[in-house]
Amino acid sequence: MLAFERTVQRATHVDVDRPADLVAELLADGDVREVAWRGGTRYVARLGQAALPETPQKKKRVVRRGGAYIITGGYGGIGLVTARLLAERGAKRIVLSGRSGPDADAEKVIARLRESGVDVGVVLGDIAEPGTAECLIKVAQEGGKRLCGIVHGAGAIDDRLIADLGPDDLHRVWTAKVEGARRLSEAAWDVDLDWFVMHSSAAALLGSPGQGAYAAANAAIDALMAHRRANGRPGITINWGTWSQVGGAADTSVTVIDPISPAEGAEALEALLVHELAATGVLRFDPATAVGLFPEIRNMPYFAALTEAADEAGGDDAGDWPGVEALKDLAPDAARKLIAAQVRHRIAAVLGFDPQRLDPAVPLTDLGLDSLVAVRIKSGVEHDLGLTVPASVLLQGASVNVFEEWAAGELGLADAPAPTAVSNAESGYVMPRDAAERLAVRIFEDVLGLDRVGVTADFFAELGGQDHQADQIVALVAAELGGDVTRGELFEVPTAENVAEYIRAADEEAARQTVRPLKPSGTRRPIFIAHPAGGTTACYRQLIDLLGDDQPVFGLERFEDAPSVEERAARYVRHLQEAQPEGAFRLGGWSFGGVLAYETARQLQQAGREVEFVALFDAGLPLPVDDESDTLARRFSAFADYINETYGLDVTLTYEELSGLDEEAQFALVMERAAPLVDYIPPAALTHQLTSHQDTRSLEAYEPEPYDGRVILYYAPEETPWAVRDARYVLDGTNGFGGLCSDLEIVTIPGVHHLNLLDPPGVDVLAAHLAGRLAGRRERDAVRTPTTAR
Numbered sequence: 001m002l003a004f005e006r007t008v009q010r011a012t013h014v015d016v017d018r019p020a021d022l023v024a025e026l027l028a029d030g031d032v033r034e035v036a037w038r039g040g041t042r043y044v045a046r047l048g049q050a051a052l053p054e055t056p057q058k059k060k061r062v063v064r065r066g067g068a069y070i071i072t073g074g075y076g077g078i079g080l081v082t083a084r085l086l087a088e089r090g091a092k093r094i095v096l097s098g099r100s101g102p103d104a105d106a107e108k109v110i111a112r113l114r115e116s117g118v119d120v121g122v123v124l125g126d127i128a129e130p131g132t133a134e135c136l137i138k139v140a141q142e143g144g145k146r147l148c149g150i151v152h153g154a155g156a157i158d159d160r161l162i163a164d165l166g167p168d169d170l171h172r173v174w175t176a177k178v179e180g181a182r183r184l185s186e187a188a189w190d191v192d193l194d195w196f197v198m199h200s201s202a203a204a205l206l207g208s209p210g211q212g213a214y215a216a217a218n219a220a221i222d223a224l225m226a227h228r229r230a231n232g233r234p235g236i237t238i239n240w241g242t243w244s245q246v247g248g249a250a251d252t253s254v255t256v257i258d259p260i261s262p263a264e265g266a267e268a269l270e271a272l273l274v275h276e277l278a279a280t281g282v283l284r285f286d287p288a289t290a291v292g293l294f295p296e297i298r299n300m301p302y303f304a305a306l307t308e309a310a311d312e313a314g315g316d317d318a319g320d321w322p323g324v325e326a327l328k329d330l331a332p333d334a335a336r337k338l339i340a341a342q343v344r345h346r347i348a349a350v351l352g353f354d355p356q357r358l359d360p361a362v363p364l365t366d367l368g369l370d371s372l373v374a375v376r377i378k379s380g381v382e383h384d385l386g387l388t389v390p391a392s393v394l395l396q397g398a399s400v401n402v403f404e405e406w407a408a409g410e411l412g413l414a415d416a417p418a419p420t421a422v423s424n425a426e427s428g429y430v431m432p433r434d435a436a437e438r439l440a441v442r443i444f445e446d447v448l449g450l451d452r453v454g455v456t457a458d459f460f461a462e463l464g465g466q467d468h469q470a471d472q473i474v475a476l477v478a479a480e481l482g483g484d485v486t487r488g489e490l491f492e493v494p495t496a497e498n499v500a501e502y503i504r505a506a507d508e509e510a511a512r513q514t515v516r517p518l519k520p521s522g523t524r525r526p527i528f529i530a531h532p533a534g535g536t537t538a539c540y541r542q543l544i545d546l547l548g549d550d551q552p553v554f555g556l557e558r559f560e561d562a563p564s565v566e567e568r569a570a571r572y573v574r575h576l577q578e579a580q581p582e583g584a585f586r587l588g589g590w591s592f593g594g595v596l597a598y599e600t601a602r603q604l605q606q607a608g609r610e611v612e613f614v615a616l617f618d619a620g621l622p623l624p625v626d627d628e629s630d631t632l633a634r635r636f637s638a639f640a641d642y643i644n645e646t647y648g649l650d651v652t653l654t655y656e657e658l659s660g661l662d663e664e665a666q667f668a669l670v671m672e673r674a675a676p677l678v679d680y681i682p683p684a685a686l687t688h689q690l691t692s693h694q695d696t697r698s699l700e701a702y703e704p705e706p707y708d709g710r711v712i713l714y715y716a717p718e719e720t721p722w723a724v725r726d727a728r729y730v731l732d733g734t735n736g737f738g739g740l741c742s743d744l745e746i747v748t749i750p751g752v753h754h755l756n757l758l759d760p761p762g763v764d765v766l767a768a769h770l771a772g773r774l775a776g777r778r779e780r781d782a783v784r785t786p787t788t789a790r
Contacts, residue, residue: 033300047205048305053275062273063089064194068145070095070136072127072180073153075102078199078243078265080109082151085266087118095121095140097132098154099176127154127180133187147191152221153199154180173213174220181221185228195273198225198237205239205281222279229278238272240265241283242733258284258717258748259733321345324386324411332416339385339411340404340419346380347400360400385411429454436500436507438759439480439541444496447472459494473499480541481506507538514575516555519544524774526552527615528576530589530596533699534558534692539590543758546767551774554579556589556596562694565702569599573607576600584610586774590758592695594619595702598737602707613710615770618754621736622700629666633658636670667693704740711741712773714766718753 013034016022021037034045063069069086073079074096083094094113096102101124102110113120121139125132140147154176181198188196204218221237228235242259260268260282268282287306321342327335344360364377378389381403387410398406401418408414429452432438437455444453447469459465459473470491477499478485483506490499515528516537527547531537537555544553556572563571576585585604589597594616601611633655640653653673658666713735737744747769752762 031301044301046301046304050277050280052271052277060274061089062195062270063091064146064148065090066092066145067148067194068093068095068140069148070097070140070150071153072097072136072151072184073176073199074098074122075106076153077262078240079151079153080106081262081266082153082269083113083120084109085270086149087113087116089270091118093119093121093140093145095123095136097123097125097127097136099126100124126176127152127184128175130183133180133184136184137187137191147188148194149196150184150188150193151197151199152181152184170213174217177217178220178224181224185224185233189233193234195236195276196225196228196234197269197273198222198235200237200239202239202241202281202283225279236272236277237279238269239279239281239283241281241285258715260284261734261738261746321384324384327411332413335411336408336413336416337419339407339413342384343381343404343407344400346384347377347403350377350380360404363399364403381407387411430456430497432496432500436503436538437496439503439538440477440496440499442759443473443476443480443499447476453496455497455500456495459491459496461494465494470494477503503538507536512557514557514559514571515579516557518555519551519553522548522550522552524551525583525586525612526554526580527586527588527774528554528556528579528597530556530572530587530593530600531558532590533592533695537593539758542760542763543767543770546764547771547774551771556593556600558691558695562691562698565595565599565698566603568596568698569603572596572600573603576604577607577609584612586612586615588615588617588770589619590617591619591754592699593617595621595699595704598704598707598711599702601709602705605707605709611709613712613773614707615773616711616713616735616737617766618714618716618749618757619735619737621702621704621740623736628700629662630659632663632666633661636666639670640673663697704736706740706742708742710743710745711737712745712747712770713737714757714769715746715748716752716754716757716762717748718751720753720755 011033014022014025015036016025017038018040021040021042025035025037025042032044036043036045063086067090069091071079071082071086071094074083074094075098079096083096086094096110102122110120110122123132123136123139125135127133127136137147185196198221200222201214201218203215204222218239222239225235225237243262243265265282272280272282321338327338330338347364381387382389385407387407405414405418408416408418432441432455441453441455444459444463445451448463448465450463453463457463459470470487474485474487474490477490481503485502490502492498518529518537518540529537529540532539536557540553540555544551547553556575559568559571585601587597587601588594594614597614598616598619601614604611636658637653637655640651644651651673653670658669661669715733715735717733732738734744734746747766749757749762749765756762757766
C-alpha cells in the first residue's frame, strides 16, 4: 500500500525469524518489496496466474448433505449468494449472523430457503464481541447436527489515505473483519470442519491506494488462515474483486477491476473448495489499464507477470517520454517542455480526458479530482519524475499549469521558460457541446489534420483551411447525411458550429419519421436502434458504418410529446410490426435509447413476437431516491455550476433556493436564471438540453419489469469526467439490469466512458462484437472470464 501512496520512499516488507537475515536484506538493496526469511532461506512474493487442477470425473462434494454451515455477514448480498449455493448443494442447516436483523430483501431470500427445506437460523450480534462466535456454533450444532463449514464475510470498508488514518478508522475496519475472524477461529479450533473460508479482498492481494486499513485488515485474515493451516486446521482465503449487484463494494468503481456476477462468484467459490486452493484471488482484471494508471508497478518484481501481460496488450503508452534521467542531457527549455507534456498526459489519462482537450488553467478539483484520484495522479507523476508529490499540491486548487510549474521547480528548472499553454477561454477554444458539433469537429479535424478544432474557429482565417479542403468537407457531410449539400449553405459561416446547425436541421427533418431508414440496404435481418435522450438516431452514424455494407439499420425516433417509457414502447411496437410483419426483431440503443429498446422488446414478446436480442449501449436504470424534489434541486444546482465553469458565466442558482419547490417551479427558476445562455450556445443546443431533461424524467419515472430474452450490455467502465453528478446514476456493473435479465451478457469496452462510447476507439470495439452477433455468432465466453491469481 505504501508503495502506491508513497512511491519514492520504496517501502519494503521484510519478515524474518533471525536478526542476521534482516541485516542481510538491508545490505542487499534489491528491488523486491515483499520478502520472508525462514531458516536462512529467502522467499520473495510474486503475483501469478493460478490454474485450477483438472476436475476429476467424480467431482468432489463440497457440501455434506444434512450438514450445518455458518455464514457471518450472512444478510449481505455475498452472504446470501453463498447461502443459496450451500442450500442447492444439500446443506440442511445454515446459520446466518449479523449485527442487525436482515432487511426486507434478505428476508425474502431466507423465506425461500426455508420453503426449500433448509433450516435457516438467524443470530443477531457483533461477531467481534465475546460469546457471539460460540453462540453461532451452538445453534449450528443443535440437535446433534455436524458443523461442516464456516464462511466469514463480515467486514466494513472505509476509504482513507494512510497519512490520514487514525485509531478510530482502524478500529472501524478491523473490528468485524479481523477481531471477528480471530474469535470465530478460536471458537471453532477443535471443531472437525471440512473447510473454513475467509471472504477476503483483492485489496490485500494487489494493494489499493486510499484503502490502507481495509487492505491491512484483509491481509491479517489471510495470515490467520495461513496460521490455521500451519497448525493442521482447515483454512482457505479468497481475495475477491468487486461483485456486481451485491456486496459492500457493489457500488464502488474500480478502474482496473471489472465486477464479476453473483453466478460467477458462486461458481468460483465452489471450484476453489473442490480443489482446496489455500489462498487465491478471484477478479476480472485489466493489466494494461493497471500499468497505465499505476506505472510504478513496473519497478515492483511482485507484479512482473502482470506487467508482462500489459506489454503484450500494449499497455502504458507513455508517448515520447524519455525518462527523467534523459532530461539532464537536454536544454532547460526542451526539458521543461517534455515535463509539461508528460504531466498533462498522466493527469488526462486518470481524469479521462484527451490530453489536447484538457484545459491547463482549470483547477483539477473542478475536473473531478478527489483524494483517491489524486493518489493515482501522484503515483504516475512520481514514477515519471522521481519526485515525492504531496497530495496537497493537487488538492489545493492546482491546475495542470500550476502543477507543472511546481514539478519544474523541484527538478531545478524553475528558471527555464515555461511552455506556452493557455486556457480554453484564453485561446478562444470552445469544445463540442452535442453530437452534431462532435461530428462537425471530427470532420474538420480529419480534413485539416489538426488535433483540436474549436466549434467557433473560422475554417479559413483561423484554421488555415483551403478551398479544396472546404470541398472535401462538403462531400463528407453530404455522405454522412445521404443527400445533396452545397458549399454556400455549409460555409455561409465557415465554422464547425454552423456545419453542426446544418446537420441538426437535416437530422430534425429525417427524424420526423418514427421508423427512420438509417441504412435501408442489405440482405441481413435489420436492427432497430432507439434515439438517446433529447437527440436523434443520427448519433449512430459511425457505428452503422462499422457494421458493414450488408447490415440494414433503422432508427426509432423521438415522440415530441415525450410520453412515458411504457407508452413510447407501445407506440414503437405498433410501428415495428408494420415495418417488419414477420421474423425476429433485433433492437438496440445508447443510453436512454437502450432502455426504450429494452421495454419495446418486452412488449413485443408479450405481443407474441420473437426478439432475437436487445443490445444496450451503456444503457442504465436509475436508482430510486427517497426525495425526488431534493434530488432535482441538487441536480439543477450542479447544472448551474457546470454552465458557469463551461461558459464563464455567473448564474446564481443554489440548492437552498430550489429545495422545497415542486418540479415545475424548480424548472421554471432554472430557465429564468439560465437565460444568458442564449448568447453563448445555439438555440438547437438549448432545445437539446430541454428535450434531454424531458426524456430523463421519463426514464426516472419508468418502472422496469423482468425480461427473459437475450440482452447484451456494452458497458463503459470509466466515469464521465464532465457530467453533472447524480446519486441515482451511480450504478453497478450491470447498470441495474442484473436483477431483471435472466440471459444477460456483459461486454466491457475498456477505457471509455458513457459519452465517448460511440466515438473511436470504443465504437470500433463495440461494432466488432455487435457485428458478430448480427452475423449470428454467439460466443458464450465473449466476456473475459474471472482471473484467478495466487
